[in-house]
Amino acid sequence: MATDTTFTNQEFKIVGTRPPRPDGVDKVTGRARFGADASAAGQLVGLVLRSPHAHAKIKKIDTSKAEKLKGVKAVVTSADLPDLTKGDRGMFDMLENCMARDRALYDGHAVAAVAAIDAETARQALKLIKVDYEVLPHVTDVDEAMKPNAPIVQPYIRTAGIEPKPTKASNVAQKSEFGHGDVEAGFKQADVIVERSYKTEQTHQGYIEPHACLASVGPDGQGELWVTTQGHFTFRNVCAGLLGMDIAKLKVTSSEIGGGFGGKTHVWAEPVALALSRKANRPVKLVMTREEVFRATGPTCSTSIDVKIGATKDGRITAATATLRYQDGAFTSIWGMLGAMTSFACYDLANVKSVGYDVLVNRPKVAAYRAPSAPMAAFAVESTMDLLAAELKMDPIDLRIRNAAKEGTRASYGPTYGPIGIGPTLQAAKNHPHMKAPLGKNQGRGMACGFWFNFGGQTCTDLNIGVDGTVSLTVGTVDVGGSRASLSLIAAEELGIPYDRIKCTIADTASLGHNDTTEGSRGTFSSGMATIFAARNAIQVLKARAAKMWDIDVADVDWKNGRAVALRAEHGNLNELTLGEIAAKSPQTGGPIAGHNETVADGAGVSFATHICDIEVDPETGKTKILRYTVIQDAGKAIHPDYVEGQFQGAAAQGIGWALNEEYIYGTDGRLQNAGFLDYRIPVCSDLPFIDTQILEIPNPGHPYGVRGVGETSIVPPLAAIANALSNAAGVRMTHIPMSPPRVLKAIKNGRH
């Protein structure tokens, strides 16, 4: 079957090799065009005015002076973005996040925007907008926000997931419970019970490219948007919905994207840019500053988590519970729920319960960040696992191997696993030379595991064969880290032609059917699947054309190694036809040759990783240095191993930054104090060692090649692996992320007493 998703253990000729990426030359020469690199004739500069208050009533906005400034072509407020969401709360939240309405909900919340002939004029215009605020009490800490007397962020909220449904507003938007068995009974069977509470601070995805777009809307209601995004089809649908435009009349082109990691999965200022353009009747380029990126986009949650695990003397876990409180920023989402789902996913547990809370605070709307919610839960659970191992006097890795989930395990979040990689990654870690390397004074080693679901979703792909036998592969999933190379490998493998005969392009929204956003590690998984099917459809056409050229029955034509082969003995005199030969004749045999596929790519295989970290601590200053780091992860099948390794390394590096130094720091005034790369400290080159990788390939039964998403899982273990390593090096248990030098030094000093 052309669209059979079942894994077949086929031998690969091209998949698994490491050719140069097709966009490489563009990206090393400066030719590649990112979000801020496009221009249009007559374009205006768009700038956004943002709330300096964490929580304030907007009593009045006077834009009259700004409008009168020479060179200002449009000023917009929420009045220019009327509510067209018809009761769709998710859409209304998007609208309100783009532009505050009656209240500013966080420091950095947009309240107005201008479009002017140049940046200087736009800057002056912002200063002329007068906003009359009434400052309201605010709350930024997740635990504080759950207290009964906390300032209410969204008065409409009644906690979901509680029976009977509360009648009073609260900041707890949702309670979610997962698990099975009887944890009370399980803890009674335990010989040892370990219980601990943890906190993690808020971090940002930290993509180097700020949000940027070029919007153009004409008086005919048609528009175009050039934007850096992980999902231009989603952006199109949301922008069209918020602005009352027809979906087909808004063409969205995804620029090259300078990093997203989840932070470019939903709209921020794009609807505002479109509204400015519509009002000014000119193209508007809107590029955020780094400060705006930190104050008003991205971040992931800060959390507060309690974990309790009990086990028998021989290391068998009898019960495990977790309570996970995640703040979603000022708008409700599912991050606490995801934390609860992922918390115990690595283990085979008879009695398990996890309870997640989604909590609102006066901080920016939380966006997905690479395996969203899982790293914090893993930090808490995997730290507790190490504490448990210490109580049991067991090797931490043996404790994990003893309790690892396997095929047939009922996952704590519901489903029963097929073939999975947690056991193999643990075994590989146990056997890894890193585990046996000697450690010096003030050095420690830690390891931890991580899980991520992965996602498939709607996908649509075109494959067109030119008369010279080269192939245009057109996909709709944004390439965030080299997927064009992987997809070209897949097309070359299927068609049996060299890699360099394929050119893969990301289509705009007018050129292809809907593709879901590139998130959930779906790019290579789902577009890869659609590419396989599109190629197989094209092969059907190629075979039909060969049959026509030979004048034989199509049933007698096979496709082997990039050539049509006539099957029966009576056709033995017919020479094989190459793809190029068939393509050259296509104008005479029925016109262009193409393959197409649209699908909902189900069957994304879950993914597991185990990491090992060595760290050194300066006990006099609390400063730490990562000495060695090893990532072992199941990829299902590594299509382009370079870019699989790259995902492992990049995810680990983000995890290292999160673990050690990155955090949003809010003042008592509710304002973000470190909205820049100077004081929001992401790892620099000299902070890191080489990051060793080991790719395991436990095929995903739900993909023809066995592919699993690889992009996210390896950000899950680092917080815990580093915490375990540092706790071993410093001799004190670290329970608060990031483990910045002041926290480490304080813990060491307290440990001394």
Added chain:
Amino acid sequence: MSEGIHVATTVNGDAVEYVCSPRETLLDVLRNRLGLTGAKEGCGTGDCGACSVTVDGRLVCSCLVLGAEADGREVTTVEGLSTGGKLHPLQTKFIEHAALQCGICTPGFLVSAKALLDRNPDPNEEEIRYALAGNLCRCTGYDKIVRAVSAAAKEIRNSNANR
């Protein structure tokens, strides 16, 4: 608005003239007036290095240089790295070693790495890491970047030795 300043300078070996406002940065000029969008603005505060260029041979963040300051100087951007239609060894090694994922930081890294190799043709890992500490990359964990720079240095040394 402020009065424009006339600037005559050299960019990637070509004589260039422009008029800019006193507040405009060299990065703004390169991107918006000269169409050289290879240098990127990642932070605007000199903390990410995505806008790295050299001015009279010195590595700088072009976001922290005024356009007016470039008068009479020699500016080199990523667009000036390859010569005669041939990629610089750093460029080829970045591609070969998969030293880029999203690619937004790549131009800055290449310009910085070139400045490093110009002054130190045989840097060790630590020297490479510290020389590139002013360039943030969020995708790669720097692993393949360091390897690519090392490989390019070796290639340049070999080709100079064979000359």
Added chain:
Amino acid sequence: MRYEAPRTIKEATGLLAKAKGSAFVLAGGSDLLVRLKSGMIEPELVVDIKRIPSMQTVTKTASGFRIGGAVPCAALGENAVLKKAWPGVVEAANVIGSDQIQGRCTIVGNLCNASPAADSVPAMVAAGAKASVVGPKGKRTIAVEDVVTGPGKTSLKKGEVIEAITLPKPAPKSGDAFLRFIPRTEMDIAVVSAGVCLTLGSKGVVKKARVVLGAVGPTVLLVPAAAKAIIGTTLDDAALAELAAACEAACKPIDDKRGTIEFRTEVAGVLARRAAVIAYQRAGGQ
């Protein structure tokens, strides 16, 4: 905003003195442009001093060194003679920012930006560096520690610029060192820093010392009590402990996004102790 790039120091001071609104000197720009772009300052005039020849050179003089006000810190690291004479000062100048920042930033700018966390300042003060100030009323020379009067504030008068920093000729058997604490390996602003310069007498006994702390008060702190703790000693453990205690006692830090009072105080002592050991070795002590 006006931008001027005069060719002489006289022109520069004249422009600054005559400015009607706020006027700023542009040397490396690594602080000024950040403030300008963020809207923290709205200058009427910016005077670029990089076209003034006398401000672009490092020269060895009869009494030591003269570092022009517009010399980028990278050039200090490239000057082998200066580096050999004042390794601590050069190291302090060379840890500011990245290579990119080094290509622009200057020690005079670092000083005049008047941040208590300025990297090069504790080392300059420890070394006994002086600032050559030129203004409409002529020239004056002041100690580097007398330039900054508080966060963002200097003792310079309208129209005055620092033309150069002068360093004395290092005394025989002397050494200087600078250490700073940052969470990462590069790029951060100092959370705490310490500069130490000491001269040895016979048998490795410390004869003279200057101990300076950064980022633990409104300006860098010269700590005579810390110097006293090691003068007359061979820098044994007891002396080092006293030095650290004296530094801790002198700290007047704040809690902020970069560090806590507790952390800064403790680490100030640690860094001073470590810097003293390096300076001692550089001075020839065993």
